[in-house]
Amino acid sequence: MQAALAEKLRGIDSVQLGEQPDPAPAAGQALIRVHAAGVGPWDIGFLSGGFPGIALPFVPGQEVAGIVEAAGEDADVQPGDRVYASLFPAGGGFAELALASADRLAPMPDRAGFEEAAGLVVGAGTAHEGLVDRGSLRAGETVLVTAAAGGVGSAAVQIAAAMGARPVGVASPANHEYLRALGASDVFDYHDPDWARQVLAVVPGGVDLLFDCVGGQTMDQAVGALHDGGRVISVIPPFGSLRLERAITGESFGAHVDRQRLEALSHLVDSGQLRTQLEAVLPLGQVREALARVAGGHTRGKIVLRIV
Numbered sequence: 001m002q003a004a005l006a007e008k009l010r011g012i013d014s015v016q017l018g019e020q021p022d023p024a025p026a027a028g029q030a031l032i033r034v035h036a037a038g039v040g041p042w043d044i045g046f047l048s049g050g051f052p053g054i055a056l057p058f059v060p061g062q063e064v065a066g067i068v069e070a071a072g073e074d075a076d077v078q079p080g081d082r083v084y085a086s087l088f089p090a091g092g093g094f095a096e097l098a099l100a101s102a103d104r105l106a107p108m109p110d111r112a113g114f115e116e117a118a119g120l121v122v123g124a125g126t127a128h129e130g131l132v133d134r135g136s137l138r139a140g141e142t143v144l145v146t147a148a149a150g151g152v153g154s155a156a157v158q159i160a161a162a163m164g165a166r167p168v169g170v171a172s173p174a175n176h177e178y179l180r181a182l183g184a185s186d187v188f189d190y191h192d193p194d195w196a197r198q199v200l201a202v203v204p205g206g207v208d209l210l211f212d213c214v215g216g217q218t219m220d221q222a223v224g225a226l227h228d229g230g231r232v233i234s235v236i237p238p239f240g241s242l243r244l245e246r247a248i249t250g251e252s253f254g255a256h257v258d259r260q261r262l263e264a265l266s267h268l269v270d271s272g273q274l275r276t277q278l279e280a281v282l283p284l285g286q287v288r289e290a291l292a293r294v295a296g297g298h299t300r301g302k303i304v305l306r307i308v
């Protein structure tokens with residue numbers, strides 16, 4: 001099979017197209033003919049050696065959509081099923097064939113094509129876990145989303161709106177209309193040093209939940225827009241509890257996207273409440289260009305590779 005692979009982990013330029021033996025599914029695994037694979041900042045992290053213990057050559061790609069080619073024993077799927085899957089952390093998605101654990105895949109939403117489905121897995125999966133399970137977001141609450149225009153943030157704004165909450169976003173001015181169209185009630189420009197105070201002007205008393213996809217100074221500023229006793233959920237390492245003032249509680253977490261999570265996303269997509277926002281779909285041969293665009297840090301929605 002053809003794959004994008006890295007013989008060493010020295011950044012985006014380590015990736016080249018090459019041939020690999022076709023993988024065979026073990027028990028509990030499905031072999032997927034990959035039609036599309038999402039690209040995200042985590043791929044650059046893997047290629048830069050940010051995740052220890054990676055076997056070489058390494059095929060990046062942690063989220064795919066495609067058609068089941070073969071199933072191992074006890075994998076509850078059939079050849080011909082249209083599925084989307086998380087491959088984290090083994091990767092292997094930037095290839096014609098990929099192995100997925102059967103408990104980390106689900107039937108594709110009826111209302112999504114391969115590109116849209118592939119682009120949902122990690123971003124929307126992370127947003128759903130963060131808002132629903134970890135953040136306990138409730139209808140009527142206000143949630144502030146940083147990096148709201150990115151892959152995780154674009155999904156978070158839509159999921160929060162679907163839950164009956166009020167999402168407010170943080171993004172560059174060029175993305176403000178885009179985020180209002182996704183359901184954000186108000187959007188703020190993080191380049192303005194005063195932006196957190198502006199949030200307090202439109203949310204008197206302060207927001208209930210911060211869903212942070214940036215960390216660092218942006219997260220510190222965003223915490224200032226919470227009310228006393230508010231909550232913070234961040235997706236930026238290091239993972240664990242956050243020590244915060246004013247009785248604000250919080251944690252940073254690494255997402256675990258499993259079958260139940262994907263089924264919940266499918267329900268949102270098929271009920272018209274969640275769509276993947278595709279900035280670009282590129283062929284596998286342009287894998288380095290796709291990675292470089294993601295590394296630029298200003299993706300609107302998702303960049304996806306078309307593989308078949």
Ligand SMILES: NC(=O)c1ccc[n+]([C@@H]2O[C@H](COP(=O)([O-])OP(=O)(O)OC[C@H]3O[C@@H](n4cnc5c(N)ncnc54)[C@H](OP(=O)(O)O)[C@@H]3O)[C@@H](O)[C@H]2O)c1
Nearest residue numbers: 041126147149150151152171172190235253254255298299
């Ligand atoms: N913990 C986990 O399980 C997990 C899972 C997925 C992702 N992540 C991490 O979460 C982060 C976001 O992922 P992603 O896929 O959404 O990335 P992404 O799509 O590459 O995010 C791009 C967005 O980031 C925005 N941005 C950049 N700097 C910003 C700042 N200082 N303040 C506000 N927005 C800023 C840009 O907004 P503008 O263009 O509007 O400036 C752009 O729209 C990454 O660090 C990723 O590694 C963690």
